[in-house]
Amino acid sequence: MNAPIVGRIVATEKRPNTAHEFHFWTSLDSPIGIGTIVRVDGEHPVNGQLPRVYGVVVEGFSYTDLQSPIHDVLGHDGAPASAAQAATLRAEIRLYTAHVLRQIPEEPLQPVPMGTVSLAMDEDVNVALRMDTYLTPGKSTGIPAGVYRAGSMEAPIYLDAEFLCGPEAAHLNISGVSGLATKTSAVEWLLSSIFTHFPTQKGSVAAVCFNVKGPDLLFLDQPGEIDDADRAIYERLGVKPGPFEKVRYFAPYTAQGFSLNTLRSNEELAHNVTPLTWGLNEVMQFAEVLLNRDDLDAKADALIDFLQERVINRDFTDPVLSTPHRVRSFSELEAFFRDLLRGMEDRGSAEHWRTHHVATIRKVRNRLSNISTRCAGLVTDEGSVSDLPFGSFQDRTVYVVDVASLEEDAQDLIFARVVSKLREHLERRDLGVSHVIVFVDELNKYAPGDGPDTYVRKMLLDISERGRYLGLVLFSAQQFRSQVHRRVVGNSGTAMYGRMDMDELATPGYAVLSPATRTKLATLEKGQLMVRHPHFSQPIFVRFPRPAVLRGRDGAEKFPPAIDVPIEVAVLRSLRPLDPSLSLDWVKQTIAGHDDAVVIRARNETLQARPERVQQFFESRFRRIVPSEPVTAPAAVPLRGRPRDDPYGF
């Protein structure tokens, strides 16, 4: 069906059409607006073919035949209200400028010819955005990103999975002001879409999301409210409106160590929340993340390397040491340092041990021991480990790591280790899935354009530059794109923009956009995004549905976080998923008289072992306490009295 003609191409010497830009006018009531995709039908054949040009409107002008505003003032004697008395409305024009999306035929590339302008229909949109090249029936790699609307027409917009999740290009970056439910909502929607439409031939896909603020991503498995308009978009795009079916949450403990440091602590939702705790082995590889590079010199580095290569996880003996050591946890590392320093002092060789100066040894001891304090709740002294299921990741599963309440050091450590492990496993092809989407919000913080070159930033750069070959895809979001490292956003094949701040839009990165497009971005309503994708030669505005999951704030109200509970309740909550028959009385009885640290270690060991007989295993972790017996005081023997007549007697 041919769309009705809504405009005509115009060109003047002062405002000519070019191969990449053209102008047209429309009637005053046409449905054309900024971002509308139009089709131009040329009137004279080129090489026997009538040219057809697709463009997106980037600027609009309106004016009348009035030469000067003062003429209107004079005409109405300075009284604006009398303008309504004018018998005739002035001749008025709607003049639009559009940027070329595609020309057919593509060669020879010529200036846009004179012709008629009509709204692009479904099929036109496919051709204009080159979506026809990847929506081949049976081999489609299209991932629905939203719908494009113009007038009463609505067309689905697809991203190419090869360019969104690799290997051709990859990564997605979303910018937008906070609080307008754009960035997080868009990612949640897009993950739903990817999970539904990820091409079979590309393998499996999972997502790892870092929840960096509040309860944003903590209720992805709970249904949220959507309206009929959203439901219609879901239907149009072939995505089932519902929460994610497979979600697992990971959160470290609080510094006290017995309740999880997350807002998803309501008992009703505890079934899929797993503690995230690491020991020495997990942390040492990423010690660099936590150690201040200005503080640590080459000598300290050398000692740390020595410890990693020769001491940790190995039976280590040395004449200086009083006993052989096998270091597997921070507490064992502390014991090793204590023994080493005492030995050096005792032997009088206080200055050096194996070329390492005693001051360096003390410094490294101090910095490494400090880690478990700084990352309390995440890093355990005793070495118990509860980690993401690297190696057994499941297809179409979301793994949420809640780092929102953690200190910056702990956040960096989690981020660095999780992403590095993902990368290692993807390189070895043994992660469990072939593609992982990593979602990181607040990218300004983790990969800033200026500031020190941190480990996390280097790692993000590495993912953004090489991740696409591995199937490691970075979905990142931030408020100010201009403040993120250029190579990170530059390597994002797909970029999305929600409502933007005018100050941000004034930065050079947005100079390629027309003033009208920038203004539209500054006033974009909820649920709308501007999308740039390698196949689209110009940015396109799309509308996406509200994610059908419970929003963070609503979730926090519906499932209020558990208040701080005593250790016995915390232990019960941790162990109940393993054995629902456990009772509070039993826990109280079992842990009575034991230190909190011992109880926590027992719980961690139980959670790690996941034994069949939970009760028995947990009890076995405690040393038996011999019941105390009352001590009877011996009978007092009276002192012998002094003879009255012997003043010197004793």
Add this chain to the structure above:
Amino acid sequence: MITVSDSTFMAVRRRLAAALSDAGPAGAPRPLEISERGAREAPAIREATVIEGDRLTARAVPGAPEPRFDAFLDGSQITLVARWHEAVPIVHGSVAAAIRQRRGRRLTTWGSPIVRRALYAPLPLLPKAVSRALDSAGIDIVDTLARRDAPSSHPFALQDVAYQCVMADRERVEQELAAQWCSAERGLLFIDGGIAASATVARATNVVGVVKSHQTLYAAADDLGVVTSLKSGERSSVMRVEGTARPAVASWYLRTADAAGRDPFWGLVRVEVSLDADAQGAALTGRADEVSRWVLAEKLPLSVPDPRWDRMAYGIRDTEEYLRAVQ
């Protein structure tokens, strides 16, 4: 590629250049309407019979302006010398007329505009070979001397005759279109200029002519002061205006804009309507007042930047702009 039916000035000039291989001088592409050589009507005063009262007086138009016109008609012409054969000008004339209908306060074209183009030349003064070449130019040829006499064979006199012919043709297409309106529509038509050129139009009760030019003034010499002293919103008494071989019409002067500090013709127009023999006394006054209110309502929006904006209705300016686009 230019088709034979292409009768635009440049196409015709190219064809003439090809046909007349003797390569006579081409005319300068400057319309005679804006050049000093364009013919001008001589200023004149013509007496007219006052039919409202016994003498010409100024009368305030009562009531508020009422926008009642449904459409506006205007014509335009472009006269260019396409070629000279020795001292004889061969003139390309293009005349057009259009009606812009007002719907919802916006103007759109009613029916089809009339656009006609022709070559105007004094054929008896041209050699037969040149006349034959003109015939092959793919455009109508008008012998300017067939209708009028040239005062001399001075090239500028011949040019003036051609100009007058084009002007007459313009008036003809205007009246043709006005007659079409009268036969098809009942709505009120505002015509730029007089209405007496066509008997049909002159008798139509739904047509009002508004004359902006005052080369010819209709008043006794003693009454000219009444006309030039009209204040904004005042009109003169109704007169019976009759031309040679033209039907009589009722006419009066109307001041549409305050002329204080300006020349006496600032904002002054002459309104023409059909002459109703039965309309006398209060009926005649009422009709003149009513039509004046209609015309006064067309003051807004201003027709700037046209230099005649003090007298020109916006609907007429819009029609002129339209003709400029299509002619």
